Amino acid sequence: MPIIDMPLAQLQAYTGTNPRPADFDDYWERALAEMRGTDPQIELVPSAFQTPAAECFDLYFTGVRGARIHVKYARPRGTRERHPAVVQFHGYTGSAGDWSERLAYISLGFSVFAMDCRGQGGRSEDSGGVKGNTHNGHIIRGLDDEEPDNLLFRHIFLDTAQLAAIAMNMQEVDENRVYATGGSQGGALTIACASLEPRIRKAAALYPFLSDYRRVWEMDLARDAYAELRTYFRFFDPQHERENEIFTRLGYIDIQHLAGRIKGDVVMGVGLMDTVCPPSTQFAAYNKIMSGKRLEIYPDFGHEGLPGMSDKIIQFFLQE
Template sequence: MPTIDMPLSQLQAYSGINPRPTDFDEYWERALQEMRETDSQVELIPSAFQTSTVECLDLYFTGVRGARIHAKYARPRDSKQLQPAVLRFHGYSGNAGDWNDLLGFVALGFSVFALDCRGQGGYSEDIGGVKGNTLNGHIIRGLEGHPDHLLFRHIFLDTAQLASIALTMPGIDPEQLYATGWSQGGALTLACAALEPRVRKLAPVYPFLSDYRRVWEMDLAKDAYAELRTYFRFFDPQHEREDEIFTTLGYIDIQHLAARIKGEVLLGVGLMDTVCPPSTQYAAYNKITSIKRTEIYPDYGHEGLPGLNDKIFQFFLGNY
């Protein structure tokens, strides 16, 4: 078959090349401790959008470093039964989407929580406070300072904090907490389940934010990864710090978090993806030790994958 990356047999054995920092585990334990010590100050505000069967609420909480984070929360109205909950994460620069996008899950008895990533297209706050580029480039935000200030560290923690908050909402079944998202949303799905082990099922689709050095070596630091090239051009034009930079990015490389995942995984991947190359996705997937499977689309890239949303529905319903 045509290929833009490795043959499938090699993808299934690929282990990634971006460095893993030696203190990676300590880094994330310190980050989680900061999250646990943060007073979430949860606020629920009824949305203007309501239906006779679905209650729609704007959920706000305080994340690490004091940012107020927004999520859309839709739940069955007047439900008397325990509800499974789905966490939904959006693509890079996007937002939580329309309320209408959440109604399919609620119609099946789920509660749904859709996060707005801080500083992107929704209502979550980005409080800044780092040196260097802030106009574009959330991957590289914080690279000029201590790794504890990397923006995606904070965004990853927001996903785990939202998961924890979801489990405190009335009627949520703690045994049925699920997560899903595409591209950046796929990366956040994996990060969330890695940092919050109570996520029981997760369905990431062509996840972003994995194996940065592989992206660089494939000359695909463009599109969603363009800021890697921007960073080198602005701050390290002769690549004197290349190893240091990729090692620091290793703190927010989802492949290094993947082994922490406990939930069952369904990964969707297009083998012609030039935005999030298949090898970078498999670098994370191959480190997952829990029950897992893939849905492979040989002729598709970073685009809609026919039938996959239906399979994700069935996966969360226990029918697939």
């Protein structure tokens, strides 16, 4: 098998390269306090898309810093009993996608909450100076601010935890059976959600993004999804005089440093030929998870669909 990263035995022992800020735990406790102090002002608007089996709503809530976050919320029509729910997160710059993508879970009796990340391809706002779409550059947003509390992915990570809590508080949802899933950026947000909202019972993450930034840089893979790292250095630190400072600040929004907070069970899918989110960066997060976990390895696959993985995730969520 060709190798684009470390041999598997090394991956299984690898615990990351990117620095962890000394005040990391205080940073996130402060962030969570801000989130909990934010009035979500939840609004449910019936969607134009409806089916005999699914009742569909555009759900809006207010996240930290005043952004209105949009979620596609679908629940089994006519159900009166409390039932499980899945929160879903999409890839970088994308959106929650089509309503029809929720129907497999609806058929199994799950409610589904699919979030649009603020300022990307859906309807959620980026309140950082403009309303609406800012689409890209989210990793480096806030790097030059005086306060690391203004990193944009801090706010997005908090949105995931806030949404999970909203789902748990829905009258029809069993708060003890709320699960999270997504791929790439969605995989990172799944890890962040389960870390910041430890009541998440199960999490299924595919090839998570936003992990071990310095390792990405050292592998010369700051392109594709990570291209803005190279752009930042070229424009704002061309001689890398602040390199250690920059990677340390990125450590606040590095999911590997959050992963140890997870309490629920985790399944992660990884392709060992992934050059977008290198396997070592994914293992850096996986190896820090202390709760029950399982890794599904695809030796010949990269950052792409992993055959059978969607079925494995559904089975994982169905197991009591």
